[in-house]
Amino acid sequence: MVECECCGLSEECTPTYKMSIKDSFGGKWICGLCSEAVKEKMKQNPGLAIDGALENHGAFCKQFNQTIRINPKLSLAGAMRDIARRSYQNRNSTKDFCESKIARTMSCDPFMSCVKVQRSSF
Ligand SMILES: [Zn+2]
Known part of the structure; x- marks a missing residue:
């Protein structure tokens, strides 16, 4: 590790891989x-040296x-927003999916939830 x-972040890797990463990133893994x-x-930024890029990304x-550790609510709120946005997108794509593939996908979940929606609206 x-x-x-x-x-x-800790990652498992072979010594060879570790060395090749260290070689390409100025001795850092x-x-x-x-x-x-x-x-x-x-x-x-083509002018940026590898050290600069590493420092930049490290910061x-x-x-x-630090933001997450100091303010867990902040990251939680961000995560929730992401989830909300994702489920909104999923809903839209589910709708498209149902409309285009409704006849062919009898057993999958988007179809089932689509059927439920259709039944309740009829
Ligand atoms: Zn990392």
């Missing part, structure tokens, strides 16, 4: 998510961790 130097974020950052992670 190695711990990400940006976000503190960072998790898959962070490495993607850092790579993305460098793509957006972001630290801030994120």
